[in-house]
Amino acid sequence: MSEPPRPLGFERHFTATGYIVSNGKTLLLWHHRLKMWLPPGGHLEPNEDPVQGALREILEETGLEAAIIPPRGLLRVEEPLVVPPPEVILIEDIVRDDQPFHQHIDHVYFGRATGPVDFDAPIPHGMARWFADGDLAEAFSLPAPDGTLVPVAEDVRLLGLRALQRASEGT
Numbered sequence: 001m002s003e004p005p006r007p008l009g010f011e012r013h014f015t016a017t018g019y020i021v022s023n024g025k026t027l028l029l030w031h032h033r034l035k036m037w038l039p040p041g042g043h044l045e046p047n048e049d050p051v052q053g054a055l056r057e058i059l060e061e062t063g064l065e066a067a068i069i070p071p072r073g074l075l076r077v078e079e080p081l082v083v084p085p086p087e088v089i090l091i092e093d094i095v096r097d098d099q100p101f102h103q104h105i106d107h108v109y110f111g112r113a114t115g116p117v118d119f120d121a122p123i124p125h126g127m128a129r130w131f132a133d134g135d136l137a138e139a140f141s142l143p144a145p146d147g148t149l150v151p152v153a154e155d156v157r158l159l160g161l162r163a164l165q166r167a168s169e170g171t
Contacts, residue, residue, distance in 0.1 A: 012091075015104040016053030017041030019163035020066050022113035026136075026160045028152065029061060030127035030145065033096060037142050037152050039160070040125070041106065049083050050107035058111060061125040066111035069166050084109070087162065090155065110163040133164045 019026050019039045028037045040061040044053040051068050058066045070084045086107040094102050119130045127145060136157050141149040 010100070011102045013102060013104050014044045014050070015041060015092075015106045016044055016050040016057060016086075017106050017108045018054035018058040018066060018068075018111045019109070019160060020058050020062060020064060020111050020113055021069075021163050021167035022064075022117040023119075024164065024168070025119065025130040025132050026163050027062060027123070027128055027130050028142075028156065028160070029123065029125045030142075032126070032145070033098075034094070035144065036150060036156075037129075038156060041108075043104075050086060051083050051109065054107065054109040054111065061123070062128070063124045064117060065114045067114050069110045069112060069163075087159070087166075108159060110166050112167055131160060133161055136161045136164070 017039055018041060026039070028039060030036075031038045040058045041054070042057045042061075044050065045056070048056070054068065055066055058064060068084055071087075074084055075082050086109050088108050090104075090106040090108060092104040092106055094104055129142065139151065139154065139157065141151045144150050
């Protein structure tokens with residue numbers, strides 16, 4: 001599979017995303033710069049591994065603490081530290097008026113809230129909605145802050161479904 005042509009000299013940034021699941025629901029947030037609905041996530045900080053980044057982003061954007069759901073058969077040893085692999089790594093084109101074209105190498109993780117969640121409480125990040133698997137079963141749109149309907153990206157919807165499924169497996 002070949003990639004489409006990209007501008008010369010563009011940058012790639014490492015990012016981490018964390019779908020957070022609690023009681024059969026997962027959370028999407030309105031991203032005001034990208035103008036789309038996404039799970040919590042963002043750029044990795046210096047010396048931060050992708051798991052640390054995903055957990056930090058979940059906490060910063062939702063106020064909720066979470067634990068990553070490890071894959072089945074994850075190697076468990078005293079040393080060295082084993083960092084769970086992401087569910088998927090996405091290469092995302094970032095096109096914004098205020099920045100040059102660049103890409104995110106996004107490490108996508110699934111996590112569980114480690115404490116109780118009030119689904120009606122405001123989220124620090126702003127506009128947010130919790131979804132059950134039935135809500136994510138078909139393509140759908142959500143309102144932006146100005147009321148216009150914005151389609152939820154297919155990868156966001158499908159990964160949300162997978163996060164809910166993995167969390168329900170009890171791994």
